[in-house]
Amino acid sequence: MGDYSFGGSDEENAELKKLEAEVAEDPDSFENWEKLVRAAESLEGGLNRNSNPQSIVATRGIYDRFLAKFPLLFGYWKKYADLEFSIAGTEAAELVYERGVASITNSVDLWTNYCAFKVETSHDSDVIRELFERGATCVGLDFLAHPFWDKYLEFEERLEANERIFAILDRVVHIPMHQYARYFERYRQLAQSRPLHELLPADTLAQFRAEIETEGLATVQAGSQQINVERGELEIEREMRTRIDNFHLEIFARTQTETTKRWTYESEVKRPYFHVTELDEGQLVNWRKYLDFEEVEGDYVRIAFLYERCLVTCAYYDEFWLRYARWMLAQPGKEEEVRNIYQRASMLYAPISRPAVRLQYAYFEEMCNRVELAKDIHHAILVNLPGHIETIVSLANLSRRHGGLEAAIEIYKTQIDSSECDIYAKAALVAEWARLLWKIKGSVDEARQVFQKNQHWYLDSRPFWINYLMFELEQPTSAETELAQYQRIKQVHDDIRRKSHLPPLTMKDLSHYYMVYLLERGTKDAAKEYMMLDREVNGPLSVQTMMKAKLAEDGKITTTDRRLLMENGHPGVEVDEAAIRRGENPYTKYYQQQGEHPLPSGTQKKAATTSLPVDGTF
Numbered sequence: 001m002g003d004y005s006f007g008g009s010d011e012e013n014a015e016l017k018k019l020e021a022e023v024a025e026d027p028d029s030f031e032n033w034e035k036l037v038r039a040a041e042s043l044e045g046g047l048n049r050n051s052n053p054q055s056i057v058a059t060r061g062i063y064d065r066f067l068a069k070f071p072l073l074f075g076y077w078k079k080y081a082d083l084e085f086s087i088a089g090t091e092a093a094e095l096v097y098e099r100g101v102a103s104i105t106n107s108v109d110l111w112t113n114y115c116a117f118k119v120e121t122s123h124d125s126d127v128i129r130e131l132f133e134r135g136a137t138c139v140g141l142d143f144l145a146h147p148f149w150d151k152y153l154e155f156e157e158r159l160e161a162n163e164r165i166f167a168i169l170d171r172v173v174h175i176p177m178h179q180y181a182r183y184f185e186r187y188r189q190l191a192q193s194r195p196l197h198e199l200l201p202a203d204t205l206a207q208f209r210a211e212i213e214t215e216g217l218a219t220v221q222a223g224s225q226q227i228n229v230e231r232g233e234l235e236i237e238r239e240m241r242t243r244i245d246n247f248h249l250e251i252f253a254r255t256q257t258e259t260t261k262r263w264t265y266e267s268e269v270k271r272p273y274f275h276v277t278e279l280d281e282g283q284l285v286n287w288r289k290y291l292d293f294e295e296v297e298g299d300y301v302r303i304a305f306l307y308e309r310c311l312v313t314c315a316y317y318d319e320f321w322l323r324y325a326r327w328m329l330a331q332p333g334k335e336e337e338v339r340n341i342y343q344r345a346s347m348l349y350a351p352i353s354r355p356a357v358r359l360q361y362a363y364f365e366e367m368c369n370r371v372e373l374a375k376d377i378h379h380a381i382l383v384n385l386p387g388h389i390e391t392i393v394s395l396a397n398l399s400r401r402h403g404g405l406e407a408a409i410e411i412y413k414t415q416i417d418s419s420e421c422d423i424y425a426k427a428a429l430v431a432e433w434a435r436l437l438w439k440i441k442g443s444v445d446e447a448r449q450v451f452q453k454n455q456h457w458y459l460d461s462r463p464f465w466i467n468y469l470m471f472e473l474e475q476p477t478s479a480e481t482e483l484a485q486y487q488r489i490k491q492v493h494d495d496i497r498r499k500s501h502l503p504p505l506t507m508k509d510l511s512h513y514y515m516v517y518l519l520e521r522g523t524k525d526a527a528k529e530y531m532m533l534d535r536e537v538n539g540p541l542s543v544q545t546m547m548k549a550k551l552a553e554d555g556k557i558t559t560t561d562r563r564l565l566m567e568n569g570h571p572g573v574e575v576d577e578a579a580i581r582r583g584e585n586p587y588t589k590y591y592q593q594q595g596e597h598p599l600p601s602g603t604q605k606k607a608a609t610t611s612l613p614v615d616g617t618f
Helices: 010-025 030-041 053-069 074-088 090-103 108-121 125-139 146-158 162-172 180-191 202-214 233-266 281-297 300-313 318-329 335-349 356-367 371-384 389-403 405-417 423-439 444-457 462-473 482-498 504-521 526-538 545-551 557-566 577-581 588-594 601-608
Strands: 218-222 225-229
Touching (some): 074 090, 108 125, 180 233, 202 233, 300 318, 318 335, 356 371, 389 423, 405 423, 423 462, 444 462, 462 482, 482 504
8 A cells, every 4th residue: 555556646645544544444434435435536536537547546445335334325436326327327336326226225216317318319219218117116115116117207297298197196196105195186186088998997987887877878858758869978087087086086085095104214214324323223123113103004025125124224123124034934935125224234244243143044054954054153253252151152152053062062162172272251151051961961060070170260250250150050959968968058058158259249149049048948957057147248248258368468357447447447448559559559459359340550559559448548
């Protein structure tokens, strides 16, 4: 990058290099990307077909990377297409438009711009009409699709194709949309001058005619006599047009009702387009309710269309991708559509730091008997999130389902031995390994050995000790085995209290489990142990002998008692002047014992100059 030239002036090249470096440092920053694109667009005062080829290549590369990162930004696809038109002409611009509508299929604005561009640059009405029909399939049901339909009608008006205009309006008047009434008025007006066969399907017209003819002959009064006169063709047509108009009014009433029902939700959609900023909770609630409404209505096409709209605005929200996939899976014969949803979410929108969508995708592929692909999805997550516990456990369970218990254990052993897996993840994986041996293999002894052999490595792991204690507490016993099991449970609890490095609150929570055990399953001496433990766990610091021993640097209760006496009943922090001169923080041990983070470095020095209590009271 240091020797690379963007084709502009020295000043422009320097600015672009700086912006490229900022993007490389934080590739998720939309602001950095936006600055880079603007700088590229302004090279040489604006690019055209006579610009430096190097500037053109650089700008195209920046646009391509930007839109690969943020493919739902319809406005930038339009700008890119305009740029290509000025550089390379119609075909290049069309290629960009095609990429754009493939990336954001349901963008009314992008389809409207694309079709307008095609109208201005092509003389083949059939090709243009084909493009409009593609757009109508993609965006025609949108509540705010009127700009697109207006552009389509305008095109047919240029060709004076009244039959096609009426056919378009005949489609539009059935769609609940913002400006439905305007289209209906035009439709009704045109219907007065269109042939009958264009107004309704042939079977409906035949039904209307039959009804009119069966109403009997028309009667005319002639003096004192009534004479039956057959209806003329003009009279029949006039009657049919009246009925057709009433039929159309019924269509209008239905469309009006459907529009009104949706207006409740549409009026609350404040941002119908994609942006990187978060949506407020009210917007998310509205989308959930809107989807609920359409699902109850039961029209597959409208439900799928609303999901696609929602996933433009809510592209970074996993819940909507998962909801869409689950709904689609409930539809018969839609396996490939479900796969497409998961792939789009996994490859473009759901960040790797939140692997829930990818894991769900793996389960889907496993359901479809594509087990190796399911495993590959897990491994791909672990490439980016090494040591991710949920993914490793999921992979182990997947391996067990299709390869047996040993395959699952091998996954755990591999990850525990891996240098990329941190100590906290390893502790949780050891507990999961033991759980497998216990729950799946049914070997309590082997599971216990896994806990016992590994406990010295994970003295500060909350998941390890919780699982170890729960494992022993949940073992079934009888009158003959209860005493032996009690000794095991007591040993684990003692190790938690004496050997582990868990925060006091965690130890307190685990001790409460043990205290409940003493009351529910303990012997006649259990109350004595319970009361002693209650004093240690719930009593004031002055009677917590074990905690006082842990707070002292030398591990002696008398040391803490001496400080309590000197410092008004609060243990404070023992200050070692020699340790401070060595640059050690006297507060570190205290915060570790409390399960908190040490003070920022700026406050450590200030706090170390006094032996005031940690909470700042005198």
